[in-house]
Amino acid sequence: MRWMLVLGILALGSGCDIIEPPYRELSPPAADTAAVTVLLEDFTGFRCGNCPEAHERAEELRQLYGDRLIVMSIHAGFFARPTAPPYTYDFRNPVAEELDRFFGISQAGNPNGMVNRRGYPTGHILGKDAWAAAVATELRRSAPLTLQVTAEMDTPSRTVTIAVRIRYLQPGSPDHYLALYVVEDSVIQYQLDYRRTPPDIPDYVHRFVLRDGVLGTWGEQLDATGIPAGTELRRSYSYRFPEAADWKPHHCWIVAIVHRYGTTYDVLQAASAPIHLR
Amino acid sequence: MNHRLWVVPLLGVPCVLYAAVDVSFSGGVQVEARSYRADSLIGAPDVRERTGLNAYAPVSIRLGALSLSLRYEAYLPPLQGYDRRYAGTGIPFRALEYRAGNLHLTLGSFYEQFGSGMILRTYEERLLGIDNSLDGVRFRWEASGIRLTGFIARQRRFFEWSGLIRGVDVELFPSVWGVGAPVTWRLGASVVSKYQPDTDPLYRLPENVLAYAIRGAWQWHSWQLNVEWAYKYNDPSALNRYSYNPGTGLYVSLSGELATASILLQAKRVDNMAFYSDRTASGTVSVLNYMPPLSKQHTYRLATLYAYASQPGGEIGAAAECLLPFPEGSPLGGDGGGTLTLSYCRIHGLDTLHTDEFRYRSPFPGIGKELFLEELTVEHTAFWTPRLKSTVMLVRQIYNRDVSEGVRGYGLIWNWIAIADVAYTFAPRHTLRAEAQYLWTRQDRGSWLFALLEYTISPTWGMTLWDEFNFGNPHREARFHYPGTALTVTLQRVKIALGYGRQRAGIVCVGGVCRYMPAAHGLSVSLTAAL
Numbered sequence: 001m002r003w004m005l006v007l008g009i010l011a012l013g014s015g016c017d018i019i020e021p022p023y024r025e026l027s028p029p030a031a032d033t034a035a036v037t038v039l040l041e042d043f044t045g046f047r048c049g050n051c052p053e054a055h056e057r058a059e060e061l062r063q064l065y066g067d068r069l070i071v072m073s074i075h076a077g078f079f080a081r082p083t084a085p086p087y088t089y090d091f092r093n094p095v096a097e098e099l100d101r102f103f104g105i106s107q108a109g110n111p112n113g114m115v116n117r118r119g120y121p122t123g124h125i126l127g128k129d130a131w132a133a134a135v136a137t138e139l140r141r142s143a144p145l146t147l148q149v150t151a152e153m154d155t156p157s158r159t160v161t162i163a164v165r166i167r168y169l170q171p172g173s174p175d176h177y178l179a180l181y182v183v184e185d186s187v188i189q190y191q192l193d194y195r196r197t198p199p200d201i202p203d204y205v206h207r208f209v210l211r212d213g214v215l216g217t218w219g220e221q222l223d224a225t226g227i228p229a230g231t232e233l234r235r236s237y238s239y240r241f242p243e244a245a246d247w248k249p250h251h252c253w254i255v256a257i258v259h260r261y262g263t264t265y266d267v268l269q270a271a272s273a274p275i276h277l278r
Numbered sequence: 279m280n281h282r283l284w285v286v287p288l289l290g291v292p293c294v295l296y297a298a299v300d301v302s303f304s305g306g307v308q309v310e311a312r313s314y315r316a317d318s319l320i321g322a323p324d325v326r327e328r329t330g331l332n333a334y335a336p337v338s339i340r341l342g343a344l345s346l347s348l349r350y351e352a353y354l355p356p357l358q359g360y361d362r363r364y365a366g367t368g369i370p371f372r373a374l375e376y377r378a379g380n381l382h383l384t385l386g387s388f389y390e391q392f393g394s395g396m397i398l399r400t401y402e403e404r405l406l407g408i409d410n411s412l413d414g415v416r417f418r419w420e421a422s423g424i425r426l427t428g429f430i431a432r433q434r435r436f437f438e439w440s441g442l443i444r445g446v447d448v449e450l451f452p453s454v455w456g457v458g459a460p461v462t463w464r465l466g467a468s469v470v471s472k473y474q475p476d477t478d479p480l481y482r483l484p485e486n487v488l489a490y491a492i493r494g495a496w497q498w499h500s501w502q503l504n505v506e507w508a509y510k511y512n513d514p515s516a517l518n519r520y521s522y523n524p525g526t527g528l529y530v531s532l533s534g535e536l537a538t539a540s541i542l543l544q545a546k547r548v549d550n551m552a553f554y555s556d557r558t559a560s561g562t563v564s565v566l567n568y569m570p571p572l573s574k575q576h577t578y579r580l581a582t583l584y585a586y587a588s589q590p591g592g593e594i595g596a597a598a599e600c601l602l603p604f605p606e607g608s609p610l611g612g613d614g615g616g617t618l619t620l621s622y623c624r625i626h627g628l629d630t631l632h633t634d635e636f637r638y639r640s641p642f643p644g645i646g647k648e649l650f651l652e653e654l655t656v657e658h659t660a661f662w663t664p665r666l667k668s669t670v671m672l673v674r675q676i677y678n679r680d681v682s683e684g685v686r687g688y689g690l691i692w693n694w695i696a697i698a699d700v701a702y703t704f705a706p707r708h709t710l711r712a713e714a715q716y717l718w719t720r721q722d723r724g725s726w727l728f729a730l731l732e733y734t735i736s737p738t739w740g741m742t743l744w745d746e747f748n749f750g751n752p753h754r755e756a757r758f759h760y761p762g763t764a765l766t767v768t769l770q771r772v773k774i775a776l777g778y779g780r781q782r783a784g785i786v787c788v789g790g791v792c793r794y795m796p797a798a799h800g801l802s803v804s805l806t807a808a809l
Contacts, residue, residue, distance in 0.1 A: 015471025016488030016511050017443060023482055023636045025513070028629055049685070064479060065543060078323075101326060109561075122363050122436055129516035130558035133477035227712035 036143040039257055040071045041271040042113045042128075045079025045107040046206070047087050049194035053251075054128035059207065061135055069135060070255055070272045074099055074210045080205050086190045086195055086200060095181070102217075111142030116267040117259065124265075144170035147271040150258040152271045154248050155277050158241040162214060162269025163256050165234050172227030173193075176268070177261035179219030180237060182211045183253045183272070189238040211247055212256070218261050249275055286391040300376040305337040305809040308404070310802070311359055317799040320758055320780055323358070330357040334404065336371070337809075343378045345750075347371065347387075352604040359786075360407040360580040361563065363438070368437040384417040387411045390429065393446045395568035396527045397489040397553065400433070405786060413439045423454035434554040435564055441555030442473040443566065461581025472555050472566065481520060487513040489525070489553060489567075499690075501534030508551065514636070515557035518550050518767035522636045525550035526559060529570055534799075540601040544572050549628055549640050552590040555628045572597040573625045574655050576673075578697050579728050579746065584677040585785050586625070586651045594645050597624030604660065605687035614661025621657075628680070649690065652676040665704070671697040679722065682730060683785060683794075693719035709734045740766035746782060758782075775804040 024213075042058050044051045058071045062213050075091030081091045108125045115134035117124055126134055148165040162180060183229050191204030213219070214237055222233060241247060251273045261268045311331040316324035327432035336349040353364040389411055392398040414431025432439035447468040452458055463732045468489045474482040475751035489510035496503045510525035528551050533542045548569055556564040569588040572595045576582050599621040604611030610618065627646035629763040632638045657671040673695040678689035694717070701711040715728035730744040746760040762779020783797040 015469070015486050017484035017486045019482055019484050019512055019514075019522060021636075024521075025478075025482055025573060027481055060480065103438075105364075107323075108362050113468075122438065125363060127516055127558055127560060129520075132480055133558070136477055136479045194685075194687075 007136060029106050035146065036139060036141055037067065037147075037270045037272075038069050038116055038138045039255070039267045040069060040113060040115050040131060041074055041099070041117070042071060043074045043076060043100055045075055045077060045081075045106075046089070046091060046189060046191050047081070047083065047109055048079035048110045049199055051079070051111040052191060052193040052195070054113070055129040055207065056129040057131060058113075061132060065135065065139070068139060070270050071208050072181065072210050072255060073171055073206060073208050074105075076100030077110060079106070081109050086202065089189050091187075091189070091209060093210070093211050093212055093220075095217045096210050098132075098217040099210075116270075117265045118267075120265045121208060138187045143269045144168065145172065145258060147256055147258055147269040149271045149273045151254040151275040153241075153277050155249070158249065160239045160254070160275055161239070161254075162237040162239060162256075163234070164223070164237070164256055165232065166258065168227050168229055168233075171229050172215075172222065172231070172259075174221065174224055174226055175260045175263040176217040176222045176227065176258055178215065178222055178235065179217070179257050179259060180214035180239075181255040181256050181257075182214060182239065182247075183208050183255050184211050184247045185209075185251045185253060187251070205236075208253070209250070211245070212239075212242075217258070219257075221261070222258070250277060298511040300340070300342055302340045303338070303755065303809070305335065307333070307335045307805065307807045307809075308409070309333045309805040310357060311804075312798065312802045313523065315799065316798045317780065320760070320797045321783055322780070322797040322799045322801065325358060325583075327355050330355055330360075332357050332360065332404070344483070345374055345375045345377075347373045347375070354693060358408075358798055361561075363436045363563075366437055367516060368768040369417060370409065370437055375398045380420050382420070382431075384416040384418075387413045387434070388431075390415050390416065390445070392427075392445065392470065392569045392570075393466055393491055393506050394504070394529055395650045396489045396506060396529065396548075396551065396570075397510065397567050398445055398447075398470045399568035401568075404697075406562060408565075408784070409434055410562075410565055412443060414443075418632070423451045425451075433564055433566070435556070443470065443474075443555055445470040460498065460590075464495050466493045467491070468493075470553075470566065472553075474557055481514065483514055483557065484512055487511055487553075491527075499534075501532070504531045505529070509755070510553060511550060513550075513553065513557070515552065515554060515562050517552040517554070521550060521638065521639055522551050524641065525553070526640075527551045527569070529681070531570075537602055542599040543597070544570075544598040544623075546570065546572055547594040547628075547643055548588075548590055549592050549630075549644075561793065572623050572625060573651055573653055574599075574623065576694075577670065578699070578713070578715060579744075580694050580726055580729075581671070581673055581697065582718040582786070583681075583717060583784060584675055584691055584693065586653075586677065587682045587785070589627075589650065589681060592628040592630065592640075593625050593650055594628055594643055595650070597621065597623035610660065612662035614664065614667075616658065616660030619655070619657040619659075621655045622653070624652045633688055648678070648681070649676060650678045650681050663704055667701045668698070669699040669701075671695070673697075688722055690723045691719055693717055707736045709736065713744075720732070720750075723748055723751050723756070738768055740764075740768075745780075747784075771808040773804075773806045775802075777802040777804075 016194050042054055062071050074096045080092050082088050111128055112125050114124050116138050147168045149161050150163045153160045159179040185208050187206040187209050188203050190207055191201045192199050193201050253272050255266045255272045258272045313329050314325035325723050331354045333352040335460055338347040348369055350369050352367040354368045356364045371387040373388055377382040384453045389400045400410045400412050411434045412431035419426045428599045430444045433441045449466040453462040464519035471486055471488040473486050476485050491508035493506035504728045508527035512522045514520040514522050528547045531544045553567040555566055571588050573586040603619045604616040606615040608801045627648040628640055629644040629646040630638045630640045656672040661667050675693050677691045679691050697715045699713045701709055703709045711732040713730040717726040727747045727749055734740045741781045742764045744762050748758055752759045759778040760782045764775055764777035766775045781798040786795050
């Protein structure tokens, strides 16, 4: 009987925290390190009526963390497929679809996302309400490298020159890959929002939409044998906007990530830069 | 001395043990496999792996007071409709149990339910892909008129365990002590608390959330009354949109016999009672509790097209069911007797008023204007002759699709469902069964027809052919057939089923808990074996 009493006291005495207002954190916890920038990938679709809530959640976090958080909206799967008017626009692209298929996100349902692709293959899919904690956790990690990216477009030829600088603080391994994504901010298109009546919003502002991969979906290997600490890598790439693309270059960004391709798929470091026009 | 001689007594040890203590072994294997073909007409997705497989192999060995249970599971990859995060193989259930006298001790995995489950019910339902077992330490102590249960555990989440859950349940049976006769009664109380760290940078979240429930049951002759009240302290989560309101639940049921009729009356009010070990979870992952369903649990295909899912976030409703037996030889009972079942239920949302971003008022009883479900079912079953059996059912439903399926824009679906099921044994062991089902509605995807023929040569063979036809779809190009066929072979303890066909996308529900199953087209293989 004694152990039952102990269990009862444990459950009754220590088992409840009652929170009084205010319910919001007055001072959000500061990140422990200034080195790491986190990538939040929001898998979404313009016919997903529950997705705008997730967009808002991502935007709240972006406002909170500023440059320390990069948000990328990935339109893929069932809810991104164009259908009858007004949902005729096609946000999809092969890179978005491949990421979605590989990580199995839309199969698990939209909205869902990943924070630094951490937890693959079983714990990487996070509902919107898990993003905040996951981002905070990632921000507390230290990055093994620094990553800088700049992008400049030659407007007449619609060709972007991308410069990447990586400095290794710890030794790197052969599974380190650099991936570069073209992202367009503030795309005005339809969006279904179940909270509205009627639910079809014609002028919804779609933030940071993944448009393409400069180096494909997974990028290129940084070194086949591994990289000693202290190494600095400088790479330059050229990317031409597709002829048929209706993207607005002055709304476009380049997102760079170094991730562990073929092993854990974790994103180690991320950076982004707007495309400057000349 | 020849060293091999030592083997003789060693071999004898298990034999002596076997003879000295009670040893038993049980186990089984279940394999469900499917191939997938993309079928853009019905929306069956292009599955990269082309196949899916779920396999379960539970094994249990009992050695006197000790028993060891294991369950191997494989999802290679999970069947469509099951969470992809199950992908992989492992032994997610392992338990060592000790039972002696009044004590029952469990180390490892276990399932537990307190009362009707409003604050704790962990269970496995493979059809829904649910296994929310607990893993830790559980004590149970039973004596005359009293049962105590306590545990501290984590909860299964795919092939891992997460959270920290603590619970205590006390159940008293005063009738055993001669108190209250001739009424047999019992009282119970339970407490469950979960812990999850607050790592959210935006909200101040309770790290420990406690829920408690009290219950009573009284039985007098054939009549039984069950009442349970549950309360949950503030538990902001993904499902309640970070509401800091407490949760409450009340469930009452009364059953008994009036003349020859059996009667069941139920009522339930639930407000903000979604209880998960992980506040960011939704659906059937990491769920800790269970809401007893009021709606009738249908099994016929079209009657499950609009299956209602209990709403732990908030609902209020009542249900009544009456079963009238018809004696053998009566006009409605046939030679072997029959039954007529009438059931009705009506469920509404709660009338609540938001006072700020995080709180709302929810007066009792607070019946909201929004109808979630109204359902009237009349079902007649009779054994007309030893060879002929029939079931006829008529269902009237008003189903709130937006609420039950978490979508928007569909509103209330009004439908009628008529079902006829006739089985005729035309020779010893040879039975032919036919089902005809008709669902009429002008809303959603319109009306449906379903027909099935099943030929059984018992106990070994079974052959089934069916077709489901959405003939009333308002979009003519979407009036699809969903045909299928299956062959079942049962050989002693092994049952093998082969099937091929189209499966429409829809909701599958068990006990008011539902999950979405996508459309599929392909071959299916099922194997079940008991050891």
